[in-house]
Amino acid sequence: MNAAPAGKGLGPLLLIAPAAVLIGLFLVLPYLNIVVMSFRMPGQGTPYAPGFTFGNYGKFFADSFYILQVVNTLWIGFLTTFLCLVLGYPVAWQLARGNSAFRAVGYGLVLSPLLVGIVIRSYGWTILLGNNGIINRTLSNWGIIDAPLPLMYNALGIVIALVHVFLPFMILPIMSAIQGIDPSLESAARSLGASKVTSFRRITLPLSLPGIQAGCILVFVLSLSAYVTPSLIGGLRVKTMAVTVVDALIDTFQWPFGSALALMLSITGAVVVVAFGRLTVMKWKV
Amino acid sequence: MSKPFLTLYCLIIYAFLLAPIAVVVIASFNSGAFLTFPPQGFSFRWYVVFFNNEVFMRAIRTSLWIAAVTMVISGIIGTMAAMFHVQYAGRLKEAVRVAMLAPLLLPEVLTAIALLFFVYSVGIGTQTMFGMIVGHVLITLPFVFINVSASMESYDPSWSMAAQSLGAGRFTRFRRIMLPLIKPGVIGGCLFAFIISFDIFTISFMLKGVGMSTLPIQLFDYLRTNFTPEAAAVSTCSIVLTMAVVIISEKVLGLRIHRF
Numbered sequence: 001m002n003a004a005p006a007g008k009g010l011g012p013l014l015l016i017a018p019a020a021v022l023i024g025l026f027l028v029l030p031y032l033n034i035v036v037m038s039f040r041m042p043g044q045g046t047p048y049a050p051g052f053t054f055g056n057y058g059k060f061f062a063d064s065f066y067i068l069q070v071v072n073t074l075w076i077g078f079l080t081t082f083l084c085l086v087l088g089y090p091v092a093w094q095l096a097r098g099n100s101a102f103r104a105v106g107y108g109l110v111l112s113p114l115l116v117g118i119v120i121r122s123y124g125w126t127i128l129l130g131n132n133g134i135i136n137r138t139l140s141n142w143g144i145i146d147a148p149l150p151l152m153y154n155a156l157g158i159v160i161a162l163v164h165v166f167l168p169f170m171i172l173p174i175m176s177a178i179q180g181i182d183p184s185l186e187s188a189a190r191s192l193g194a195s196k197v198t199s200f201r202r203i204t205l206p207l208s209l210p211g212i213q214a215g216c217i218l219v220f221v222l223s224l225s226a227y228v229t230p231s232l233i234g235g236l237r238v239k240t241m242a243v244t245v246v247d248a249l250i251d252t253f254q255w256p257f258g259s260a261l262a263l264m265l266s267i268t269g270a271v272v273v274v275a276f277g278r279l280t281v282m283k284w285k286v
Numbered sequence: 287m288s289k290p291f292l293t294l295y296c297l298i299i300y301a302f303l304l305a306p307i308a309v310v311v312i313a314s315f316n317s318g319a320f321l322t323f324p325p326q327g328f329s330f331r332w333y334v335v336f337f338n339n340e341v342f343m344r345a346i347r348t349s350l351w352i353a354a355v356t357m358v359i360s361g362i363i364g365t366m367a368a369m370f371h372v373q374y375a376g377r378l379k380e381a382v383r384v385a386m387l388a389p390l391l392l393p394e395v396l397t398a399i400a401l402l403f404f405v406y407s408v409g410i411g412t413q414t415m416f417g418m419i420v421g422h423v424l425i426t427l428p429f430v431f432i433n434v435s436a437s438m439e440s441y442d443p444s445w446s447m448a449a450q451s452l453g454a455g456r457f458t459r460f461r462r463i464m465l466p467l468i469k470p471g472v473i474g475g476c477l478f479a480f481i482i483s484f485d486i487f488t489i490s491f492m493l494k495g496v497g498m499s500t501l502p503i504q505l506f507d508y509l510r511t512n513f514t515p516e517a518a519a520v521s522t523c524s525i526v527l528t529m530a531v532v533i534i535s536e537k538v539l540g541l542r543i544h545r546f
Contacts, residue, residue, distance in 0.1 A: 011456065012374035016382065019367035019427065023385055026420050027392075030400030037403055047406070087299060094296045102293070109300045115528050116307050117485035119502045120521040123509055124306025127313050132320045132513065134309065164306060167299075225393030227488050232509060242395050249399060250492065262399055 038259035047255040056260035066244075066261065070268055073241040076155055076230075077223040077269075080162040084170040084219045085212065087163065092174035092211070093204075097183070110168050118165065122232040125161040126152060129233070153235045161229045166222050170215040177211025178204065213280055217273050224269045241265045307525065314518035332519040342520055345504035352415065352490075352500060353483040356422040360483075361476040363423070364430025368471075369464075371431070372438040383435075390428040397424065398492035405493065412495040421489035426482050430475035437471025477535045481528050 038056055043049040060066050095106050113121060128134050129151035136148040151157050181204060189199040230240040239247075241261065248258040317329035336342055367386055375382045389397060398421065405417035412418070441464065449459045465472070487502040494503060501524060508517055 012370055015366040015370040015374070018363045019386065019431075022363060022420075022423065022427070023388065026401065026404065027389060027397065027424060030404035031392075031396070033403050033407060034396070034400050087302075090292060091296050091299050094292055098293075098296075102296075106296060106300065109303060113303050113307060115481060115485075115532060116525055117487065117502050117521075117528075119487055119505050119509070120310060120524060121306050123505070123517060123521060124308075124310045126509070126513075127309050127518070128306060130513070137320060161306075164302065167303060221393060225395045227395050227491075228506065232506070245399070246395065246488075246492070249402065255403060258399070259403075262396060266393075266396065 034259050034262065037256055038263050040256040040259075042254060042256050047253045053256075056257045057264070059257060060260055060264055066264075069239065069241050069244060070265060072155070072238075073224060073265065074268065074272065076158055076162070076240060077220050077272075079159050080166065080223040081170075081216050081220045083159065083163045084167050085216060088167050088170040088215070089174060089212075092171045093178055095171065095175045096178035110171050113164075114168055118228045119232075121165055122161055122229045125157070125164065125229075126232060129157050129160070152233055153237045155234075155238055157233045158230050158238060158240070161233050162223050162226060165226070165229055166219045169218045169222060173214040173218065174208055174211040177208040177214075181207045209280065213277065216276065220273065220276075221269060224265060310518050310521045311525065313515045314522040316515055316518075319514055332515045333523075335514075335516045336519040336523070339516070341499075342501070342504060342508075345499050345501045346523075348498055349484055349501040352419060352422060353480045355419055356426055356483040357476050357480040359419070360423045360426040360430050360479045361472065364427050364475060364479075365434045365468075365472050367427075368431050368434035368438055371435055372441070373443060386431045387428045389424045394425065394486075394488045397421070398489045401489070402492045412493055414495065415498060417493040418490055418495075418498070421493050422483045422486055425486055425489060426479035429478045429482055430472075433475030433478065434468060434471040437468045437474075441467055474535060477531055481531055484524070484528065 037048065039052045039054065040056075041049040041051045041053050042056070091106070091110070095103055095110070098106070126133065130136070131148040131152065133152070135151060136145070139145045140148070151160075185203050185207070186199050189203050190196070194202065224240075225242050226240070227242045227246055230238070231243050231246075234240065234243065242265070245258050245261045245265070248254045248261065312325060314332055315328055315330070316325045317331065318326040364386075367382070371379060371382045371386070401417055401421050401424075402412075405411060405420075410416055445463055445467075446459050449463045454462065485502060486500075487506065490500045490503050491506070494500070499507070501520070505517060505520055505524075508520075
C-alpha cells in the first residue's frame, strides 16, 4: 500500500518494535548462541565450562554411532516424505478439482488433525500399533497371529505415525499449487489428443511442482526435527537424532555436545533440502 | 484414476488421518484396560480416575493459564506488527513477513534448545515461567500475524485519513475505525494462538521449571511409563476443549481462521 496514512516519524516504528525485540532478542540471538555453545568446553557437573574447543565435533565424527544415527534419521525423513507425497497427491488433486461438496468436507478432514496436539496423535498410534494395541490384540483374538507383530518400537512404526502427522503439510501446498493451474490447459491438451495420463504427466504434474517442492521440504524438515512421535513410538530402542539431542540436553546436560549434534543434523538437512531443490528444477527443465 | 476409485482412495486417506484420534476417544470410554475390536463395554471409569487425579487437573490449569497469557501478549504484539506490515512497511514488507513467520519456519526443537541456552546464559533460568511464555509467544505470533494481516489487506487507509480530517486522534482512529473492521482477524488470531499454545510440547518440555508441567508434558511423562486409558480420557477432554474453541469461533462468531 503506497498511500500510507498520516503518522510519519517514529510512530509506525513503535508498532513493530515489540515484535522486532522479541524476534531479535529471543530468536536470532539464541540461534547464534547455539553455534557458540557447540564450540564450548564440556563441563563437569555444569552444562559447560569456560574456554573453546573443536572437541564436540571431533566426538561426533569419531563415533560411528552418531553418524549412523544421522543416516538413520535421514532415511526415516526420506521415507516419510516419499510416502506423504505418494499418498497425499491424489487427495490434493481431489481437493483442488473435485466437486465442491466433497471438497469442503475433505478440506476440514485434512485440517482437523492439526488441531489435535502432537502428543495425543502419537498416543493414538501407540494404541493402534502397540504389542497390546488394537491391531495385535484383535488379530490374536481372531487366532490369526500367535505373537504380536512388531509394529511399534521400530522404524516402521515411526514412519507410519510421522506420515500421519505430516500428511496435511504435504496435501495443502500441493492443493494450492493445483488450484493455481488453469483447468483449460488440461482441456487443451486433451483436445489435442493427449491421453489422460499424458496430460497429467506433461501438464498437471510439472505445473504443480512448486507445491510438491514446498510440501516435500516442509515434511522432510519436520520429520528430521520431530521429537514427540519418534520418542513415544520408538521408545528406547529406536532413537532418531532429534531424540538423542534432546536427551543429551535434558537428561545428561551435555550442552556443547548436544549443540554440535543439533547443528550437524541441521547442516545435513539443509544440504539435502538444497540438493533436492536443485535436482527437481534441473530434472523438469529438460 | 477413475472417479469412484479416486473418491474411495480419498476416503481411505481421511480415515487414516482420523483413525488415531478416533481410537483415543473410543479408548477413553472402553471399560477394559486395553482396547480391542470390538470394544469391551462402555464406561466412564477412566474419566472418574482422571478427574480425581490432581496431577492432571493441575496440568490443565497450568496449560489454560499459559495459553491465556500467551494469547494476550501474542495478540497485542502480533496485531501491532500486522498493522506495521500492511500500512507502513513499504519496501520492507516482504522482509517483515519472513521475519514474522520465522518462528513457524524454524524447527521447534531447535528454537526450544536455543531458548533454553539463552535463558540460562542471561541468568533468567527456568525457575519462573518467563522462558516458557516467551517460547509460546514466539510460536504463536505468526498465527496472529497471518490472521490480522489477512483481515487488514482489505482495509482502505483513506478511512483513517477521513477520520483524521474530522479531527480524530491516532488512538481514536485505531479504536473507532480500524479495530472494529479488523476485529474478526484479531479474534481469530488470538483464538488460534490459544489453541496452538495449549498444544505446544517441545518448547514447554525444554523450558519447564520444577512443578510447572503443562498438559501435553504431563501426558507425555505419563505415557512413557503407563498405558492405562486414563491418558485417553485426558486426551479426549483436551480434544473437546480445542474443538469447542474452534466451533464457537466459526459458528457463533462467524470467523474464518487462516492457518497458512
